[in-house]
Amino acid sequence: MRTSITVVLVAALVVATAGVTAVVGPALTDSLTAPEPGTDTDEPLSLVTSDSDDSYAAYLADGRSRGGYYGVGVGGVAGGGDGAVVDTAAGAELTESASASAPRAEADGAASAGAPAHSSTNVQVEGIDEADVIETDGRYIYYSGTRGDATQVVAALPADSPAHVANVPEGGRLFLVGETLVVVGHQRVAGYDVSDPENPTQAWERALDAQVRTSRMTEGRLFLVLSTAPQACPVEPVEGADVACTDVLHPRAPMPVDTTYTVTTLDPHEGAIGERVSFVGSYRSVVSMTHDALYVTYTERTDGREAMLEYLLADGRSELPAPVVDRLETVEGYDLSPQARAVEVQATLDGWLRGLSPEIRHTKQRAIAEGYEQFLDDRKRSLTTTHLVRVSTDDLSVEATGSVPGEPLDQFAIGEHDGHLRVATTVGGSVAPWSDVETENDLYVLDSETLERTGEVTGMGVNERIYSVRFDGDRGYVVTFRQVDPYHVLDLSDPRNPTVEGALKLPGVSTYLHPLGDDQVLGVGQEDGRVKLVVFDSRDPTDPTIAHERVLDARWSAAAHNHHAFLLDARKEVFFLPTEHGGHVFDYSLDRVADVDVDRPRRAVYIGDHLYVAGHSELVVVDQRTWNETARLPLPGGPDDGRGDDGDTNATR
Numbered sequence: 001m002r003t004s005i006t007v008v009l010v011a012a013l014v015v016a017t018a019g020v021t022a023v024v025g026p027a028l029t030d031s032l033t034a035p036e037p038g039t040d041t042d043e044p045l046s047l048v049t050s051d052s053d054d055s056y057a058a059y060l061a062d063g064r065s066r067g068g069y070y071g072v073g074v075g076g077v078a079g080g081g082d083g084a085v086v087d088t089a090a091g092a093e094l095t096e097s098a099s100a101s102a103p104r105a106e107a108d109g110a111a112s113a114g115a116p117a118h119s120s121t122n123v124q125v126e127g128i129d130e131a132d133v134i135e136t137d138g139r140y141i142y143y144s145g146t147r148g149d150a151t152q153v154v155a156a157l158p159a160d161s162p163a164h165v166a167n168v169p170e171g172g173r174l175f176l177v178g179e180t181l182v183v184v185g186h187q188r189v190a191g192y193d194v195s196d197p198e199n200p201t202q203a204w205e206r207a208l209d210a211q212v213r214t215s216r217m218t219e220g221r222l223f224l225v226l227s228t229a230p231q232a233c234p235v236e237p238v239e240g241a242d243v244a245c246t247d248v249l250h251p252r253a254p255m256p257v258d259t260t261y262t263v264t265t266l267d268p269h270e271g272a273i274g275e276r277v278s279f280v281g282s283y284r285s286v287v288s289m290t291h292d293a294l295y296v297t298y299t300e301r302t303d304g305r306e307a308m309l310e311y312l313l314a315d316g317r318s319e320l321p322a323p324v325v326d327r328l329e330t331v332e333g334y335d336l337s338p339q340a341r342a343v344e345v346q347a348t349l350d351g352w353l354r355g356l357s358p359e360i361r362h363t364k365q366r367a368i369a370e371g372y373e374q375f376l377d378d379r380k381r382s383l384t385t386t387h388l389v390r391v392s393t394d395d396l397s398v399e400a401t402g403s404v405p406g407e408p409l410d411q412f413a414i415g416e417h418d419g420h421l422r423v424a425t426t427v428g429g430s431v432a433p434w435s436d437v438e439t440e441n442d443l444y445v446l447d448s449e450t451l452e453r454t455g456e457v458t459g460m461g462v463n464e465r466i467y468s469v470r471f472d473g474d475r476g477y478v479v480t481f482r483q484v485d486p487y488h489v490l491d492l493s494d495p496r497n498p499t500v501e502g503a504l505k506l507p508g509v510s511t512y513l514h515p516l517g518d519d520q521v522l523g524v525g526q527e528d529g530r531v532k533l534v535v536f537d538s539r540d541p542t543d544p545t546i547a548h549e550r551v552l553d554a555r556w557s558a559a560a561h562n563h564h565a566f567l568l569d570a571r572k573e574v575f576f577l578p579t580e581h582g583g584h585v586f587d588y589s590l591d592r593v594a595d596v597d598v599d600r601p602r603r604a605v606y607i608g609d610h611l612y613v614a615g616h617s618e619l620v621v622v623d624q625r626t627w628n629e630t631a632r633l634p635l636p637g638g639p640d641d642g643r644g645d646d647g648d649t650n651a652t653r
Contacts, residue, residue: 045387046252056245062254116608129217131173134603140197144171159610165198177268204271210237222266249279275396298387305342311375380428381405402451404444415471420495421448455496470513481509501541548590554579576604594627
């Protein structure tokens, strides 16, 4: 692998004319700064506040100066760039042993009294609700998946004649809390009294001046995680929740930031604002929640400009003449921005290389390119550091910070169990254009209260990346992928000594994992451009096997990228999967139980013995005892809400 990379580097360098304009491999990244050479990137993040509006503004200005893209080349000045952050292969959230669509019969008080058993939103942590486009209390269904400016209210019973009975004049993600429907929309969050579902009335509303990154509901409190661009204060992402500049937390050491997060609580019935906290971070931060804490990540990437200078003064020193080394040491001591330091380093290298013959210049460029690649590979676990911040759900105070190497994929890569936090990360990868450090995948265990690291297992899936993670009690399941799908089974019972018990390789990739019980895990993903289902049998963790697998005649399923689109009915040991060809029901052996002909299916719920499948413009009811269609209800159409199945930007890929 490294040989081919070096060829690419050398090819780029050979293009250089007498002016020596080619780059050495790295046009060096990125939008996040590295610590000074020799500092420990695993040091826990220290969050502080500024003592004045001016000092806060200065902090943000310093962060902006560290952003952008300006490379150092061997043999020429590398071009600048816009510093845009490129997303990884997948997207955003947390895990535990999820309650995944567990039956809910008498939940939510009076609203469900006398209602048959019914499903709830597929969530990560039992007891912590997540907003979705559909909710039911077992008698009525609330659905905002047909248009962006309204939520449809459907009387679900009797199942053979459901009826559209009302509109809530607000669309978005929904929570149903007793007799209150909370709608989290684009421009506001509002509560509606649905004690009489056929005549909903607005109880409260609050305007939003932010993007809703994610939301949770637990113990009668609504948690909103809102993001805004760093700007003048006070920060007021939601009406009535202003935060002064001097109350915004930020890392003590300057680092580039592109987002201000505000976490606030609201009373779902009255809309009253409760506790709140604001802190700066990156849009790629992962937000995850347990019953006691909210965890937020800061991912800090090594700046290739600094890494190149560090390499040249360490392992690369032998390739340079003494005057060049002396000059680089002088530049290192200057109090310069990374961009300005890169210009000085570039000028020093250019001046030296221009004085060499073409043959010697080529030899030096190749040696430095290969040495730099090895230098980065040897330090892959310090190239990217993810800092974790624990925020108490009681009063939203910051309780602890910690850090792990690498970067988590999404919320399912972070999970808490029995006082310990598990974090699965990918380390290595591209630090700069034409630089491709081999990736590996690790799992770290931390004390959940102090965030001190207690154990780790490293080196899973060499030269692959994590595509899905699931934690289930003392077990962990990690899927890595490049050309095949390695499925890793981890024993996490000893937080000081987590181990990989076994692994299994198979074609394709699973991007969503869901425990089925009895140490069996369903994987939903793709193989050769088609939807693939796999049931992994991990009863012998040292030798996991494929119990069942199936490739569908479909190219897409929302469930592969958003866990809210997946519905499991453990009562009947079946699950629902939407595809572009309609909805499908499979049993745990992956036998197809039913096909549901519905236009662009988005979600499904079950009530009693009936499955209700909601599409873009209709609701279809299926009797789960016979799997025959019993009713079809057109729904008022309109433009989609524009967010598809991923309106929650912290939801799974």
